[in-house]
Structures are given as structure tokens and as C-alpha cells.
Amino acid sequence: MDADDTRNRVLQAAGKIFAESGYELGTVREICEQAGANIAAVNYYFGDKKSLYLAACVEAQCVREGAVPMPEWPPGTPPAQRLRDFIHTFLRRLLEEERPAWHRQLMLREMATPTEACSQVVEDYIRPMALVLRGIVEELLPAGTSEVDAFLIGFSVVAQCLFYHINQPIASRLMGTDEYGRLTIDKLTEHITRFSLAALGYAAPLTRPAGQAEFVSHERAH
């Protein structure tokens, strides 16, 4: 029996069960049963339940980041385009179905109700993206924009993406399950990008036909 195999089986089962049921309701016995391992394996390989949970969160973060990497833009890429790509990437990380599904679901749980154990993991997940977005926003804004306003604008963009991740049950209910289920990542990307760029003056407002010049030529007061 391969040691890495047992450890990994427990970790995968743990991720799945913690993602479905959360930390408290997910039990060590259930995890080990599903992993085909003895209950003492948790103590042997991870030390205790809490450390197993942390290991699962770290695994989820690594896999998710690796599966949907942040794009690399050639120099001179307009910030509006980079914003679109950022939103698309972020939405893919948040919403894209993957097999197995637990990585995304576990990160969702951790973001919705943070545990002390994984606050650093979540921050490691979020901060690189926050830095990318910050760079984009700074290029979109005129010089002299306050730091607070820049943050608020970034939050407004991120909030729209997170909404479909965190509030999916409520949104689905308000909109109707069928209609909501037809929303695609591309559709949401287009909407959020346009809403945000319009707010910043880089796209026509949503009350104007989208066929009009979508990217408004915009001179920056440098």
C-alpha cells in the first residue's frame, strides 16, 4: 500500500465532504470511510481534523489557481481589455464547473464564512488578483484619484463577480431556475465588463444600444 495513496485518498475525500457539509458536519469517520482508510489515518497523516481541513483548503487553492491562470498581457494591451480578461478569469475561477467539484466549493465556503484556520489561504488566493485589478484600475483612472476611490471602484467590479458565486441560490430563485441556468460565463463577463467600463466612461451606458462605439475613445488627463 502506497503511503502517498492513502494520504491522498483521505485528503480528496476530506475536500469533498468539507465542501459539501462544512467543517463541523463533515466527520472524520465519514471521511475515512469514503477514503477506504482507518480512522487513525487522520492523526497519522495530518495530526488532527483541523489540520486536515487546512490541507484541503491549501490543495483547493493551488488546484484552482493552476486550472485557471491569470492571463499575461503583451505590453500595450489597453486596460479596458485587461479588465475584460480579468473579469473573465475571475468568473471562471468562481463559476466554472470542474471535476472534481470540491475545490471550488470549498473556496466558496471559506469565502462565505471564513475560519481562522484558512484566513491566510483565502488571502493568498485573493491578494494576487487584487493586485492585478488594482493595476488595471489605476490605468483607467485619472491621476489624482484618491486611493480610497480606487479601492471602491475595484470593489465594485469584484462584487459583481462574487455575487454569482456566493448568492447563487437567492439569485436563481429571484430570476427563475431556468433563466438563471442559461447564464453563461461569457454572458456575465460581457455584462459586468460593460457595466463597469460604462461607469468609468470607457463604454456606452447600458441605456444606449450596445452597437454604438463600445470602447469610447478616452483621453486621460495625465
Added chain:
Amino acid sequence: MDADDTRNRVLQAAGKIFAESGYELGTVREICEQAGANIAAVNYYFGDKKSLYLAACVEAQCVREGAVPMPEWPPGTPPAQRLRDFIHTFLRRLLEEERPAWHRQLMLREMATPTEACSQVVEDYIRPMALVLRGIVEELLPAGTSEVDAFLIGFSVVAQCLFYHINQPIASRLMGTDEYGRLTIDKLTEHITRFSLAALGYAAPLTRPAGQAEFVSHERAH
């Protein structure tokens, strides 16, 4: 000993503890100890723990709605102004400190990680606001706007408000605790209103000085 008093003491203690610790970690023993009641009181007054939780959620919803009522607008109030008031009210419900604090915190928990027991309570909390917002958005949009787009626009507005409710720990960390702590509900109202109205063409984009005509005269294609 007044029966309503014991029942109410248990309910208040439960709300507080469920808000702080969640359903699983909040124990019947701790609740009864804090309420100065015997453990059998839960079965006697509420039936079981789950029903006690439901009663606490219902209480939180009623109190919260009562404390921050949705405004009533005189006929002819411009939709942009109504949107501002809506956002302000919503933010107050989400963010405004109140004593005791558990009503808001419990609704936050329920919205972040919905339980089966309270999905109807949350919907009862959200749906009236969704209807108000929908009315406002429909007046802001040109005739012929698809229902899906109207929903997405409403979600974009709501998402920005919810962000400061649900993602407060992360946002605080990215922005710095001091800076974040200085954000007021009025400041957020101004930002979210302007971002949203600019996206819809009713305000100058955020890249233009706010001093310019803040409410853009807007003719609707009716």
C-alpha cells in the same frame, strides 16, 4: 415568572449565540445558561433546536425590516433619486450597527451559507427589496430591454451593496483596517449610486469630475 419572559430570554440568547457561532457550534446548553433558563425550556417553548433557530431568524428579519423601513416616495420622484434611497436603505440594513447586534449578524450568516430551514425567511427578506429595485430599474431602462438584462443590472447594484456585508474581512484586509473603518454608509451610498447611475447613463462617469452635472438629463425612448 412570566412565560413570555422565559421564552423571549431564550430566543434572544439563541439569536446572539447563533449569530456569533452559527447553528452547529451554538449549543442548547450555552443558550439556556445565558438565558438563565433550564435546558428543557427549548423543547417546551420551541420543540427542538432547529425550530429555535428558525424562530431566531424570523425574529431577526422582522426586527431588521422594522428598524430600517423601505422609504415611500411621493409620486413623480425621479428613479435616480429612488435608486439612491434604495441603496442607502439596503446598506443601512446590511451595515448599520444596532443594539443588540445579532439580528444583522444572523441574517448575514444565513445569506452567506443558507440553511434549508431558513431559505423561506431569507427570501421573504430579499424579495420585497428585489421588487422595489426592479421597479426602479425598469424606469431607468429603455423600453424593449430584455428581462435578463434588467435582472443583471439589478444584480450589479445589489452585488455592490452585499459586498461590504459579506466580504468585510477580506476587504478590510486588502484596504487596511483603519482606512476601511473610515468608510461610512453615506460614502458607500454615494459611490455605489454614482457607479451604477454612470453605468446606466444617468451620471457622469467616475473618470470625470463629480462636480459636472451629476444627474445627466436623460431622454427615454418611450
Added chain:
DNA sequence: GCACGATTGAAACAAACGTTTGAATAACTG
């Protein structure tokens, strides 16, 4: 004051949980 229903309290129950223990088994190395 009495009867009845409401309320409260202490003790107990049964189940579940994370963790530990120590022996058995398997794997590895010289």
C-alpha cells in the same frame, strides 16, 4: 382551598464525536 394546567428543574439517556492506544501487519534496509 382544590383541581387542573402551565412551567421549571435535575437527572438520565443514547448517540456521536475527535482522539488515543497498543498490537498487528507491512515495508524497507543491511
Added chain:
DNA sequence: CAGTTATTCAAACGTTTGTTTCAATCGTGC
């Protein structure tokens, strides 16, 4: 092959939890 280390297992431990039980006490109405 023997010794050592690694891994696995079943049983047990101690604690906690929601719930139940039933008697005692309290409150109310006639």
C-alpha cells in the same frame, strides 16, 4: 533473514450534544 521503521487496525476513552423523562412547583380559575 533479522531488525527497524512505517502503516494500519480495532477497541477504547472521555467529552459533548440534543433530547427525554417525570416529579416538583407555580399559576389560574372556580
